[in-house]
Amino acid sequence: MARSAASKTQTRIQREKTELIMTAALEVFATFGYRGSTIDQIATEAGLSKPNLLYYFDGKQEIHTRLLEHLLDRWLAPLKSLDAKGEPIDEITAYVMRKLEMARDFPRESRLFANEILQGAPRIMEQISGPLKSLVDEKAAVIKSWSDAGLIAPIDPYHLIFSIWATTQHYADFDAQVSVILDHRAASRFEDAAMHLSEMFRRQLRPSAT
Amino acid sequence: MARSAASKTQTRIQREKTELIMTAALEVFATFGYRGSTIDQIATEAGLSKPNLLYYFDGKQEIHTRLLEHLLDRWLAPLKSLDAKGEPIDEITAYVMRKLEMARDFPRESRLFANEILQGAPRIMEQISGPLKSLVDEKAAVIKSWSDAGLIAPIDPYHLIFSIWATTQHYADFDAQVSVILDHRAASRFEDAAMHLSEMFRRQLRPSAT
Amino acid sequence: MARSAASKTQTRIQREKTELIMTAALEVFATFGYRGSTIDQIATEAGLSKPNLLYYFDGKQEIHTRLLEHLLDRWLAPLKSLDAKGEPIDEITAYVMRKLEMARDFPRESRLFANEILQGAPRIMEQISGPLKSLVDEKAAVIKSWSDAGLIAPIDPYHLIFSIWATTQHYADFDAQVSVILDHRAASRFEDAAMHLSEMFRRQLRPSAT
Amino acid sequence: MARSAASKTQTRIQREKTELIMTAALEVFATFGYRGSTIDQIATEAGLSKPNLLYYFDGKQEIHTRLLEHLLDRWLAPLKSLDAKGEPIDEITAYVMRKLEMARDFPRESRLFANEILQGAPRIMEQISGPLKSLVDEKAAVIKSWSDAGLIAPIDPYHLIFSIWATTQHYADFDAQVSVILDHRAASRFEDAAMHLSEMFRRQLRPSAT
DNA sequence: AATGAATGAGTTTTCATTCAT
DNA sequence: AATGAATGAAAACTCATTCAT
Numbered sequence: 080m081a082r083s084a085a086s087k088t089q090t091r092i093q094r095e096k097t098e099l100i101m102t103a104a105l106e107v108f109a110t111f112g113y114r115g116s117t118i119d120q121i122a123t124e125a126g127l128s129k130p131n132l133l134y135y136f137d138g139k140q141e142i143h144t145r146l147l148e149h150l151l152d153r154w155l156a157p158l159k160s161l162d163a164k165g166e167p168i169d170e171i172t173a174y175v176m177r178k179l180e181m182a183r184d185f186p187r188e189s190r191l192f193a194n195e196i197l198q199g200a201p202r203i204m205e206q207i208s209g210p211l212k213s214l215v216d217e218k219a220a221v222i223k224s225w226s227d228a229g230l231i232a233p234i235d236p237y238h239l240i241f242s243i244w245a246t247t248q249h250y251a252d253f254d255a256q257v258s259v260i261l262d263h264r265a266a267s268r269f270e271d272a273a274m275h276l277s278e279m280f281r282r283q284l285r286p287s288a289t
Numbered sequence: 290m291a292r293s294a295a296s297k298t299q300t301r302i303q304r305e306k307t308e309l310i311m312t313a314a315l316e317v318f319a320t321f322g323y324r325g326s327t328i329d330q331i332a333t334e335a336g337l338s339k340p341n342l343l344y345y346f347d348g349k350q351e352i353h354t355r356l357l358e359h360l361l362d363r364w365l366a367p368l369k370s371l372d373a374k375g376e377p378i379d380e381i382t383a384y385v386m387r388k389l390e391m392a393r394d395f396p397r398e399s400r401l402f403a404n405e406i407l408q409g410a411p412r413i414m415e416q417i418s419g420p421l422k423s424l425v426d427e428k429a430a431v432i433k434s435w436s437d438a439g440l441i442a443p444i445d446p447y448h449l450i451f452s453i454w455a456t457t458q459h460y461a462d463f464d465a466q467v468s469v470i471l472d473h474r475a476a477s478r479f480e481d482a483a484m485h486l487s488e489m490f491r492r493q494l495r496p497s498a499t
Numbered sequence: 500m501a502r503s504a505a506s507k508t509q510t511r512i513q514r515e516k517t518e519l520i521m522t523a524a525l526e527v528f529a530t531f532g533y534r535g536s537t538i539d540q541i542a543t544e545a546g547l548s549k550p551n552l553l554y555y556f557d558g559k560q561e562i563h564t565r566l567l568e569h570l571l572d573r574w575l576a577p578l579k580s581l582d583a584k585g586e587p588i589d590e591i592t593a594y595v596m597r598k599l600e601m602a603r604d605f606p607r608e609s610r611l612f613a614n615e616i617l618q619g620a621p622r623i624m625e626q627i628s629g630p631l632k633s634l635v636d637e638k639a640a641v642i643k644s645w646s647d648a649g650l651i652a653p654i655d656p657y658h659l660i661f662s663i664w665a666t667t668q669h670y671a672d673f674d675a676q677v678s679v680i681l682d683h684r685a686a687s688r689f690e691d692a693a694m695h696l697s698e699m700f701r702r703q704l705r706p707s708a709t
Numbered sequence: 710m711a712r713s714a715a716s717k718t719q720t721r722i723q724r725e726k727t728e729l730i731m732t733a734a735l736e737v738f739a740t741f742g743y744r745g746s747t748i749d750q751i752a753t754e755a756g757l758s759k760p761n762l763l764y765y766f767d768g769k770q771e772i773h774t775r776l777l778e779h780l781l782d783r784w785l786a787p788l789k790s791l792d793a794k795g796e797p798i799d800e801i802t803a804y805v806m807r808k809l810e811m812a813r814d815f816p817r818e819s820r821l822f823a824n825e826i827l828q829g830a831p832r833i834m835e836q837i838s839g840p841l842k843s844l845v846d847e848k849a850a851v852i853k854s855w856s857d858a859g860l861i862a863p864i865d866p867y868h869l870i871f872s873i874w875a876t877t878q879h880y881a882d883f884d885a886q887v888s889v890i891l892d893h894r895a896a897s898r899f900e901d902a903a904m905h906l907s908e909m910f911r912r913q914l915r916p917s918a919t
Numbered sequence: 920a921a922t923g924a925a926t927g928a929g930t931t932t933t934c935a936t937t938c939a940t
Numbered sequence: 941a942a943t944g945a946a947t948g949a950a951a952a953c954t955c956a957t958t959c960a961t
Contacts, residue, residue: 090944110408115324117930131946133932190407193462197400197407198321200465208469215470232492237471238485242456245463249455252403255410259418260425261447275448282442283489302920328956340958341921349956510923530828535744537951551925553953610827613882617820617827618741620885628889635890652912657891658905662876665883669875672823675830679838680845681867695868699913702862722941748935758943760937765941769935 097135100125101149104142109187112194113143113202140202147195147203150188151210157181158240161218167225168284172277175243179276182251183269189251215240231284239283246276307345310335311359314352319397322404323353323412350412357405357413360398365421367391368450371428377435378494382487385453389486392461393479399461425450441494449493456486516555519545521569524562529607532614533563533622560622567615567623570608575631577601578660581638587645588704592697595663599696602671603689609671635660651704659703666696727765730755731779734772739817742824743773743832770832777825777833780818781840787811788870791848797855798914802907805873809906812881813899819881845870861914869913876906 089097103125107116118139122132136142157177161170182189195203215237222236250257250272258265299307313335317326328349332342346352367387371380392399405413425447432446460467460482468475509517523545527536538559542552556562577597581590602609615623635657642656670677670692678685719727733755737746748769752762766772787807791800812819825833845867852866880887880902888895 092945096945112322112325112404112408115322115408118932119930128947129931130933130948134945134947137932139931193403193407194322196463196466197403198325204465204469207466211466212470212472234488235481235485237474238482241459241463241467241482242485242489245455245459246452249451253406253451253455255414256406256417256421257451259410259414260422262422264447271445272448272451275445275452278444279452279489279493282493282495285492306920327954329954338922339956340923343957344920512924516924532742532744532824532828535742535828538953539951548926549952550927550954554924554926557953559952613823613827614742616883616886617823618745624885624889627886631886632890632892654908655901655905657894658902661879661883661887661902662905662909665875665879666872669871673826673871673875675834676826676837676841677871679830679834680842682842684867691865692868692871695865695872698864699872699909702913702915703909705912726941747933749933759935760944761942763936764943 093135096125096127100127100132100135100142101146105146105187105191108143108146109190109194112198113139144202146191147206150192151206153181153185153188154192155211155214158214158218161221163221163224167222167230168281171222171231171239171243171284172280175247175276175280176273178243178247179250179269179273182247182249186251186254189248193248193252229286232286234284243280246279247272303345306337310337310342310345310352311356315356315397315401318353318356319400319404322408323349354412356401357416360402361416361420363391363395363398364402365424368424368428371431373431373434377432377440378491381432381441381449381453381494382490385457385486385490386483388453388457389460389479389483392457392459396461396464399458403458403462439496442496444494453490456489457482513555516545516547520547520552520555520562521566525566525607525611528563528566529610529614532618533559564622566611567626570612571626571630573601573605573608574612575634578634578638581641583641583644587642587650588701591642591651591659591663591704592700595667595696595700596693598663598667599670599689599693602667602669606671606674609668613668613672649706652706654704663700666699667692723765726757730757730762730765730772731776734776735817735821738773738776739820739824742828743769774832776821777836780822781836783811783815783818784822785841785844788844788848791851793851793854797852797860798911801852801861801869801873801914802910805877805906805910806903808873808877809880809899809903812877812879816881816884819878823878823882859916862916864914873910876909877902 100121104116104121107120107124110116111120116139118129118132121142122129125132136145157174160177161174165173195201196207200207219236219240222231222234222239225231226234226236250268257268261268264271310331314326314331317330317334320326321330326349328339328342331352332339335342346355367384370387371384375383405411406417410417429446429450432441432444432449435441436444436446460478467478471478474481520541524536524541527540527544530536531540536559538549538552541562542549545552556565577594580597581594585593615621616627620627639656639660642651642654642659645651646654646656670688677688681688684691730751734746734751737750737754740746741750746769748759748762751772752759755762766775787804790807791804795803825831826837830837849866849870852861852864852869855861856864856866880898887898891898894901
């Protein structure tokens with residue numbers, strides 16, 4: 080049995096197929112949600128037979144869990160890079176831009192995540208209350224210190240972070256709506272959003288002239 | 290057969306049961322998504338038998354569709370109230386507050402909507418490209434005019450609207466995450482968010498001193 | 500949902516269908532064992548569709564469990580009737596006869612039980628170590644007292660009981676073999692066994708002439 | 710292909726692996742029955758890969774069939790040894806003891822056999838109606854002759870044999886039940902059974918004083 | 920209006936067996 | 941000989957929907 084991620088010694092084919100399945104599953108899960116997706120869809124998307132897919136993964140649940148685990152690293156990376164020693168406003172703005180790039184380049188990951196949270200995070204709560212919360216707490220403290228030092232305007236760092244997440248991920252998660260509303264302007268939506276958001280957050284963070 | 294709620298002549302009991310079912314369905318669909326929800330769950334939630342529920346609605350699809358239709362009015366109301374003749378920054382800030390209140394008071398509606406858009410809006414695209422887009426276009430024009438007149442800072446009205454939607458709905462749609470990250474501070478999340486967001490949007494809109 | 504035996508208020512149809520299914524399941528499980536039986540077989544045997552069968556029972560496991568529970572009463576009855584106040588040898592011989600009649604009249608019940616024990620009693624251990632063991636302990640004490648009083652030959656009551664179980668149930672459980680070996684004499688196998696076993700146990704129990 | 714163990718010319722390794730598989734299969738089949746066992750379990754038990762196992766045997770069915778064939782010799786041996794020229798009661802008692810030893814030393818073989826008969830002997834009927842029946846007929850005739858000669862009490866030899874089989878195999882086949890009922894006395898169950906059964910059969914066979 | 924009963928079409932998963940190397 | 945990979949057929953179970961009363 081080549082089953083389960085446990086086995087450390089993977090053959091080339093195993094690595095390739097596992098990757099193939101994860102990609103297909105990401106596509107399907109991100110679009111239809113966990114319950115709305117079928118193994119059949121994923122198998123078809125991956126060009127495999129259903130039993131063959133189940134040769135690599137123990138079941139639907141496992142694929143999903145592994146996708147979410149896999150996702151977390153990439154998901155936390157932009158915030159991790161926020162440098163306590165950098166120039167505060169530049170740091171935060173750069174973070175916003177990195178998040179926006181992720182929304183542009185990895186919209187399926189964003190939707191997968193959103194789908195999960197939306198339903199109460201039943202299969203991912205641990206990661207949220209664990210690593211994610213820890214990281215947020217850490218970086219919120221950094222922002223707080225900047226705020227306290229007067230380097231940026233007084234601000235609630237948690238709600239700032241939520242605003243950044245919300246505004247950037249919106250372009251991935253609500254793309255169906257965004258694209259329709261922007262119609263012909265949709266092509267440049269990420270550039271426009273970049274302009275808009277960087278301006279928005281810079282204004283918010285700039286210390287008052289006082 | 291009194292089938293399908295379409296029939297205009299409803300008895301009182303019909304109206305009550307229909308309402309009961311819609312409420313139950315909202316709860317269930319908002320939590321589990323369309324595919325993740327079963328008629329059984331909705332019937333149980335509503336305290337009805339499954340066949341009895343289907344006496345009032347033609348099927349799962351219809352309940353969902355009607356929920357979304359029903360939802361739209363409430364959903365558009367806050368933006369509709371944006372008054373072209375009001376004081377620009379106050380108007381927009383008030384809009385933000387109304388949206389935030391909706392996230393607080395009608396989180397299930399918000400999640401139902403988010404679920405739908407997230408999956409590509411397959412059952413609601415018409416309403417988005419129709420009434421919703423029209424309204425947005427209209428109000429975006431108003432904001433544009435304020436911006437052109439120098440009453441507010443230069444801004445892309447569409448992306449402003451997206452930012453408002455994103456930041457406010459975030460508190461409903463991502464509540465599972467927000468609550469965990471804020472832990473003991475979660476109780477005041479809407480008040481804190483109100484402070485944060487009103488400040489954020491005011492700063493952004495305030496015309497430059499120049 | 501009319502599911503699960505829990506519901507006390509059963510309709511006539513429910514009682515009939517439940518009974519019908521139990522009978523069919525007994526037939527199938529007794530012949531093919533738990534794992535060797537399929538819900539399809541049981542449904543076909545009962546003249547129902549598979550989902551209809553599952554409307555009455557929550558699953559294969561539940562049908563099996565309920566059969567075994569149901570079975571226990573009937574299974575223990577012959578031993579329960581062993582009367583401490585009766586004439587020892589007659590009492591025991593009568594018990595042997597009752598067990599033999601059960602092997603003749605309820606061979607499927609016997610095989611269902613045998614199948615389960617044979618596989619280590621995974622789904623029935625509780626009942627064995629509970630009610631069954633209690634009853635055996637009680638009656639073994641009775642037999643022991645007879646033995647101690649010299650009313651029957653000195654004997655290990657537990658092993659006597661095992662011998663009774665083994666010899667009588669053999670005609671049900673190993674019928675396939677018994678019938679072949681006895682070929683034309685097979686028709687009278689239960690009468691012949693009755694003669695043989697009553698003589699065997701009487702001889703064993705008769706106190707020594709000493 | 711060196712497929713199928715039928716080929717007479719086996720290398721040493723082939724013989725060893727075949728033996729290894731048979732041992733593993735016996736363990737598994739005896740515990741879970743034919744249908745309840747999977748090739749995977751057997752392969753794992755044998756420390757082989759599934760395809761490798763199937764290199765030595767043509768399929769699940771074949772392993773099972775060969776096990777049963779293999780089993781028959783050992784199974785008939787105790788009865789074969791019953792010597793028409795020996796002292797009747799000693800001969801029969803010795804047979805009982807040999808059977809009881811088999812139940813103690815080869816319980817899996819006993820259970821495998823029991824499982825098969827219990828399910829109507831679908832895969833072994835031939836051997837029962839052939840060699841087994843022949844042997845039984847032969848030895849039953851011997852016992853009959855002893856009985857007719859007054860060397861042992863009048864007795865139905867077939868039912869005597871059934872009683873011997875039943876009582877001895879019971880300790881292997883129903884061990885799950887026996888052990889629980891005897892609890893702390895279970896350790897000596899075979900010694901106790903030996904006492905009990907030898908006494909039981911001796912008493913039954915002893916010609917009446919008359 | 921209401922509900923117990925029934926079912927066809929899935930959906931996940933298992934498993935004996937085969938393929939390719 | 942041996943094994944990683946693959947699959948068709950089945951099996952358990954689910955669910956939206958319909959039937960009958």
